[in-house]
Amino acid sequence: MKKKFKFRFTRRAFAYPYMIFLIVFVVVPLVIILINAFLDDANKFTFQNFVEFFTDAGGGLTVLGNSLIIGLVTTLICLAIGYPVAYLLAKYHANSRVFVLLFILPMWVNFLIRTLSTKAIFMAMDVELGMGTVLFGMVYNYLPYMILPLHTTLCSIDHSYIEAAEDLGADKMTVFLKTVLPLSVPGIVSGITMTFIPAISTFAISEILSSSKIFLFGDAINMHFSKTTNSFGVGSVMSLVMLVLVVVANVIVNLTSKDEEAASVL
Amino acid sequence: MDDKIIEIKNVSKSYNNKPVVKNISLSIRRGEFVTLLGPSGCGKTTTLRMIAGFEQPTSGTILFNGEDITLLPPHKRNINTVFQKYALFPHLNVFGNIAFGLKMKTIPDGEPTTDKRGNKVQKMRHLTKSEISAKVNAALKMVDLEDYGHRAVNSLSGGQQQRVAIARALVNEPQVLLLDEPLGALDLKMRKDMQLELMQMHKQLGITFVYVTHDQEEALTMSDTIVVMKDGEIQQIGTPTKVYDEPANAFVADFIGESNILSGTMVKDCCVEISGHKFECVDKGFKSNEPIDVIIRPEDIKIVETSSKQCLVEAEVLSCVFKGDHYQVTALTFGDERNEIIIHDNVEVKTGDTIGLYIKPFDFHIMHKSRLINELDGEIYDRNIVSMCGGRFECVTDLPESTQVRVKVDFDDVELTDDEEDGTIGATIISAIYKGSYWQYIVRTDNYYDFFVDNDYEWSIGDRVGIKIAPEKIIVEEVQHSEEEV
Numbered sequence: 001m002k003k004k005f006k007f008r009f010t011r012r013a014f015a016y017p018y019m020i021f022l023i024v025f026v027v028v029p030l031v032i033i034l035i036n037a038f039l040d041d042a043n044k045f046t047f048q049n050f051v052e053f054f055t056d057a058g059g060g061l062t063v064l065g066n067s068l069i070i071g072l073v074t075t076l077i078c079l080a081i082g083y084p085v086a087y088l089l090a091k092y093h094a095n096s097r098v099f100v101l102l103f104i105l106p107m108w109v110n111f112l113i114r115t116l117s118t119k120a121i122f123m124a125m126d127v128e129l130g131m132g133t134v135l136f137g138m139v140y141n142y143l144p145y146m147i148l149p150l151h152t153t154l155c156s157i158d159h160s161y162i163e164a165a166e167d168l169g170a171d172k173m174t175v176f177l178k179t180v181l182p183l184s185v186p187g188i189v190s191g192i193t194m195t196f197i198p199a200i201s202t203f204a205i206s207e208i209l210s211s212s213k214i215f216l217f218g219d220a221i222n223m224h225f226s227k228t229t230n231s232f233g234v235g236s237v238m239s240l241v242m243l244v245l246v247v248v249a250n251v252i253v254n255l256t257s258k259d260e261e262a263a264s265v266l
Numbered sequence: 267m268d269d270k271i272i273e274i275k276n277v278s279k280s281y282n283n284k285p286v287v288k289n290i291s292l293s294i295r296r297g298e299f300v301t302l303l304g305p306s307g308c309g310k311t312t313t314l315r316m317i318a319g320f321e322q323p324t325s326g327t328i329l330f331n332g333e334d335i336t337l338l339p340p341h342k343r344n345i346n347t348v349f350q351k352y353a354l355f356p357h358l359n360v361f362g363n364i365a366f367g368l369k370m371k372t373i374p375d376g377e378p379t380t381d382k383r384g385n386k387v388q389k390m391r392h393l394t395k396s397e398i399s400a401k402v403n404a405a406l407k408m409v410d411l412e413d414y415g416h417r418a419v420n421s422l423s424g425g426q427q428q429r430v431a432i433a434r435a436l437v438n439e440p441q442v443l444l445l446d447e448p449l450g451a452l453d454l455k456m457r458k459d460m461q462l463e464l465m466q467m468h469k470q471l472g473i474t475f476v477y478v479t480h481d482q483e484e485a486l487t488m489s490d491t492i493v494v495m496k497d498g499e500i501q502q503i504g505t506p507t508k509v510y511d512e513p514a515n516a517f518v519a520d521f522i523g524e525s526n527i528l529s530g531t532m533v534k535d536c537c538v539e540i541s542g543h544k545f546e547c548v549d550k551g552f553k554s555n556e557p558i559d560v561i562i563r564p565e566d567i568k569i570v571e572t573s574s575k576q577c578l579v580e581a582e583v584l585s586c587v588f589k590g591d592h593y594q595v596t597a598l599t600f601g602d603e604r605n606e607i608i609i610h611d612n613v614e615v616k617t618g619d620t621i622g623l624y625i626k627p628f629d630f631h632i633m634h635k636s637r638l639i640n641e642l643d644g645e646i647y648d649r650n651i652v653s654m655c656g657g658r659f660e661c662v663t664d665l666p667e668s669t670q671v672r673v674k675v676d677f678d679d680v681e682l683t684d685d686e687e688d689g690t691i692g693a694t695i696i697s698a699i700y701k702g703s704y705w706q707y708i709v710r711t712d713n714y715y716d717f718f719v720d721n722d723y724e725w726s727i728g729d730r731v732g733i734k735i736a737p738e739k740i741i742v743e744e745v746q747h748s749e750e751e752v
């Protein structure tokens with residue numbers, strides 16, 4: 001008799017709010033972007049937006065190239081600074097999160113406020129705003145995202161591997177190169193993704209810290225969607241390009257981490 | 267033959283002032299199979315790690331071929347280790363793991379030449395690829411894994427990983443191989459097979475093996491020499507037969523094999539009294555009426571007819587369990603003080619039967635008691651209160667405040683409570699030995715004083731208990747300072 005109610009409150013029900021959220025705020029906007037990419041100002045179907053972007057008519061491709069280069073440089077600097085920091089933290093303060101916290105602390109400040117203050121400091125020091133200051137701002141912003149995964153991976157390396165290497169005749173340098181470094185590859189990979197992907201799509205940092213002299217892909221998309229330019233079509237194409245880049249980057253990461261998983265299955 | 271390859275001299279190790287290894291000395295002969303045996307936390311692994319070079323002793327020296335290697339880093343020692351959890355590099359395949367050490371090795375290249383200044387110069391070179399692969403393949407063959415070179419280490423079973431770990435260590439041709447509980451993760455059958463294989467390898471290679479285990483059977487099967495450790499101290503060093511047949515103390519007897527450990531008194535030479543019964547034994551040189559511990563192995567007790575001439579003592583059967591090659595009989599002796607005895611024999615008996623027991627004189631192993639009474643230093647805190655071991659105990663005394671005193675408490679007089687809060691101070695049980703009619707515990711207080719406690723109730727090692735002592739049972743004596751004051 002009680003079987004009248006068709007809706008049963010199972011665990012699956014907990015997923016519905018998020019599903020709705022996902023559809024409204026992720027799927028629908030993506031579809032709108034996709035449609036927009038094929039529409040001209042008069043809302044007619046066209047390939048013109050793609051032609052305009054890929055022929056670099058509005059300088060979109062150049063901006064993308066610049067963004068990729070700056071993203072790459074930012075990631076490399078973050079890795080160069082972050083790895084030693086994460087290594088030392090893992091080696092000497094494996095049990096204390098306090099030092100790690102010191103490096104994550106800037107993340108708690110809103111990034112606009114952070115970037116504006118950085119600009120203020122540079123202005124006060126009479127540093128000319130340009131490529132250098134933009135890179136500084138980017139590294140400052142994304143360094144914690146590099147340190148965190150590296151630190152986690154380095155901490156999880158079983159000390160017995162290091163002892164085994166020493167036991168087999170490796171000195172400190174060889175132990176690092178032949179065991180610690182290869183074993184921390186998953187951390188390096190996720191550190192790079194967590195830095196590179198946001199770095200290529202960043203906006204505002206470049207604008208603020210170069211007084212709008214340096215224009216990155218994120219800024220370009222932002223501009224196309226602003227009311228003054230009102231070129232939603234090209235902006236949508238650029239957004240799609242960005243999306244493809246992110247997907248490609250994630251696929252690469254997944255492939256590498258799958259190898260790692262296969263290797264670490266006991 | 268006195269060819270010592272490793273000598274450990276007065277080595278101690280503490281972590282944060284907590285002693286883990288206490289002043290141990292040990293010599294290991296070349297080619298010997300030595301096993302460090304003891305319960306977990308006895309310092310055996312720490313000792314092994316000091317030989318390997320992963321830990322440095324707080325004090326003492328370690329000699330290798332007569333040279334001091336106490337502070338030498340592990341990569342400079344011609345010693346290799348098989349780790350407890352193998353520690354195979356997950357980023358390398360089987361071949362890469364075994365070749366790891368070889369790739370760093372340098373060997374003399376050609377004859378030594380003399381340079382212009384007249385110094386002898388020995389060119390060194392790395393091994394060539396073909397040399398490495400020949401050695402790795404030979405090592406793989408030795409552990410029966412010939413075709414596994416290309417396999418990922420994590421795709422191997424536990425036993426195979428174990429073999430790779432052994433091959434990885436042995437391929438470097440070390441003079442000493444250290445093995446840290448290498449068979450702990452394997453199942454019983456696999457463990458037995460590996461035991462035999464390791465013994466075979468030891469015989470074939472002729473190098474020194476230092477083996478760490480808590481498994482007494484493994485130690486008895488494999489070793490030339492067993493070093494029994496407890497609490498960072500060596501209890502006994504000897505051949506398996508010696509350690510089994512003539513345990514140095516109650517701990518060793520209890521840890522190695524099953525045994526009946528009873529309290530007794532040595533009436534005179536060759537005569538021991540246990541719970542009112544006198545027995546003939548072969549031990550001499552004890553003080554008359556000295557309280558001692560008697561150890562009797564279960565298989566040394568014969569079940570005989572009560573009417574038989576051999577019958578030394580009668581007992582009532584509590585249980586009889588078939589164990590494959592023998593029956594395990596638990597019996598309670600008759601007398602004023604009844605002792606529970608475990609017997610291994612081939613006869614089946616019924617519960618409730620009365621049986622006679624016969625033990626040959628040389629099967630009574632008599633040992634000095636390690637302590638007769640708990641003795642510790644304290645201070646009178648207040649009227650009738652003595653402070654010791656970080657607690658304040660009520661006692662009966664006329665001594666004034668702040669007198670330094672020596673406190674004595676009999677084993678029977680220390681009460682243990684289940685709830686730590688019920689006792690005057692808290693403590694941890696670190697040893698429990700059944701003595702036929704009661705348990706003898708060693709309980710360690712938080713400031714590292716060990717109380718010996720005789721008690722009827724059963725606790726396990728590691729349990730937290732409270733210690734209570736009746737005021738009239740605390741014997742307080744003033745410490746005489748007269749000599750020091752002069």
